[in-house]
Amino acid sequence: MSLRAIVDDPNVYWSGLTRAEQGVSGFIAGFVVLLLGGLFTGILAPTYFLFLVGIAGMYSLLSLGLNVQWGYTGLINFSVAAFFGIGAYGTALASASSSPVAGNLAPVVGLFVALVLAAILALLIGIPTLRLRADYLAIASIGLAEVVRIVILNEDQLTNGSAGVRGIPTFFDGWPLLDTFPQTMPSVAVSRLPGGTVVLGQSFWSALLNVVVVVSFIAVSYFVLKRAHRSPWGRVLRTIRSDEDLARALGKNTYRYKMQAFVLGSLIMALAGVFYAHLNLFVSPGDLSPITTFYVWVAVMLGGSGSNRGALFGGFVIVAIREGTRFLNAFEFIPFDVAPLRLLLIGVIIVLLMRFRPEGVLPPQRELIWPSVVDDAPEQPDSGVRDSKAGESND
């Protein structure tokens, strides 16, 4: 899977991919060409494009987090928005100038505050529910999401309530060099294809820095998850998803594993919140709306439950649909306003997915054994090793 393998012999690499992987690669290539076209013709402003990349990265992080809970372990968590919000508020309350509690701390401190708060919240909800059947966590987490949102909305003296928290610094505030990077970088003028020029100024460079932040968050999470997924630890989680009693009979303390998976997933969701706070520089209770949870679930199922790559892909697709529909109005032959139909479009996608490819676009297909222990990875048919539906419950 390394870059070197691609460069060495692209044909061999290409034929080694499953049909789904080839399809996704083609889709991504086409999409990139489309984006580049948009950038060069001026339909898509570079700064806005980087903002979209940031949002897509944020959704990918949320999907990676939910994938640990649902995809690996089979835990049904309907409070993605709450963990996202706790992450955003955690760092905002620590670092923002208008914070009613602490304020003006370094964003790195905010990051840690956010992670600690998310871990505490995950433990609080996990301790009573993870010993019970899977459904109880689902029920409790629906309530939790609303409780967190309403507490944030009403605890004025702690959170500024509905006014939100303003004056959040960028993530690199106070760092040497990177703090003033956008100001010190020169404006670069780029000439576009149909003529005219675009000036890449301060806002472009700070948008670029935001992308650096989200990409590093994703890189760290992905590295951790990739290793965990292929480990005996991940194998126990997958056993719990298929048959928890079997895992218990084989001497695994399933409660502990479920708790670890739940906290790990929640921490990754909180990372997405931290990124969002330093991207938007303002957070309000509206950011915890339940629709986020819904989008992230769609992203995980679309990508393929249990697959890290699928979660990344799903996150990007969701943002492409959400934001891409804005541009469809540019085509004048479409006689109606397309943008408000994006929820409908997502609904149609779910229906088609469940009907024709319930395991998702990129389901986990390879054997997951610790790397370098096996070198004879078996040939897998395109249908993959899983034949159950991705949206099904785990029994």
Add this chain to the structure above:
Amino acid sequence: MTDSQASQVANNDSSSEEQPANDERAANMDKENVVLRVEDLVKSFGALVATDHATFEVERGTITGLIGPNGAGKSTLFNLISGFYESDAGRVTVNGTDVTDMEPYEIADHGLIRTFQTPRKLEGMTVREAMLVGPREQPGESFTKLFTDPESVREREQRNLEDAQKILEDFEIDHLATQPATKISGGQLKLVELARAMLAEPEILLLDEPAAGVNPTLRKKLAEQIRRLNGQGTTFLLIEHDMEFVMSLADPVIVLDRGHVLMEGTPDEVQNDEGVIDAYLGG
């Protein structure tokens, strides 16, 4: 155990003299080297007493059969012993340690492993991957060790994979190793389950209807494997409905009826016992 439960046990002890279950034909409680001891185990679901003062011992190195008509409480007993159900009263001892009402994983740590009547498939795993869930106390099962000590994780994974491969070869199903675990037959799945349970290195293995739904050829193979593993030192306690299978394999055989131990004896004694025949015929 709570105080009320303890007093219940005391009451049961004093009343057990009158229990017809504990007559002279019931389980032999004078075995020398006992791996599993079940004493006066009680479990009721509402008005139904599923396990009614069940008492028996399993001697080390034996293949002990547990038979009884439908509804005799065999599976409930297994669930009580392995910690999946909480008992109302009584005691379970594994290797001299009281494991009553411990969590299943703690009981497994004391050397007691069980299988299930209907093995559920591990979706998304190959057979050898599913096998690797078996070994206990793998360093790679600790999340932190994945990052602090990847070398020991790798070593153990390597060793476990070799062990898994070897036991699959012993079971003559190594050709299935890289097949999806969801694509093998029910009988093969039973063999894989037994093989995986062996990777957990149990001292006593509880098999819940190992031969159910297995074709005669595979069934013979399964019996051979159980006998072979028993020869290597694993103690077995197995529930089975297939009389031919259990009578050829197990000695002694314990008969359970309406939640209590009806009798214990050699296969011959059991087969010719009128009480047993009555129980099966619903007399």
